[in-house]
Amino acid sequence: MSWRRRRFSVDLDKPTRLELLRVYFNACHFFPETKVEVKQTRKGYHIRIHKEHKLEQNLDVRRNLLDDPVRIKFDEMRMVKPELHGWIDTVFKFKVKNRKIISREEPCNILAEAFYTRLPCQKPSFLG
Numbered sequence: 001m002s003w004r005r006r007r008f009s010v011d012l013d014k015p016t017r018l019e020l021l022r023v024y025f026n027a028c029h030f031f032p033e034t035k036v037e038v039k040q041t042r043k044g045y046h047i048r049i050h051k052e053h054k055l056e057q058n059l060d061v062r063r064n065l066l067d068d069p070v071r072i073k074f075d076e077m078r079m080v081k082p083e084l085h086g087w088i089d090t091v092f093k094f095k096v097k098n099r100k101i102i103s104r105e106e107p108c109n110i111l112a113e114a115f116y117t118r119l120p121c122q123k124p125s126f127l128g
Helices: 016-032 055-064 067-076 084-085
Strands: 007-013 035-040 044-048 094-097 101-103
Touching: 007 016, 007 055, 016 035, 016 044, 016 055, 055 067, 067 084
Parallel strands: none
Antiparallel strands: 007 044, 035 044, 094 101
16 A cells, blocks of 8 residues: 555645644544644645545545645546556655755644734723
8 A cells, every 4th residue: 555545634825823723623533543743834734644545535535624725636637547646645845946955844733832812911901
């Protein structure tokens, strides 16, 4: 079995904090006994869910977890040709341009990051 069929990966570009947490908790809910990794990239996040699956399930799960629609569209085209099945669900660990690394995945714990709110931190002085 291909190593790509041992995990799902979701690419989130510039998600809001709420979208990121929603995808993370949905992944944990749908697959309770699996490892869910979150890596931060320059433009967003990669979420990997380590679970063996059938190729047909891949697109449905990623679509439900709000994966990048362009990525899903390319993978739908790759489903037609069996020789391209190895390229389905591809995400990078680092990107190189002109022999320089321009972007790489960095581990992050989204549950440990601060959650900001627009509520005032203390009672306004004009309220007494």
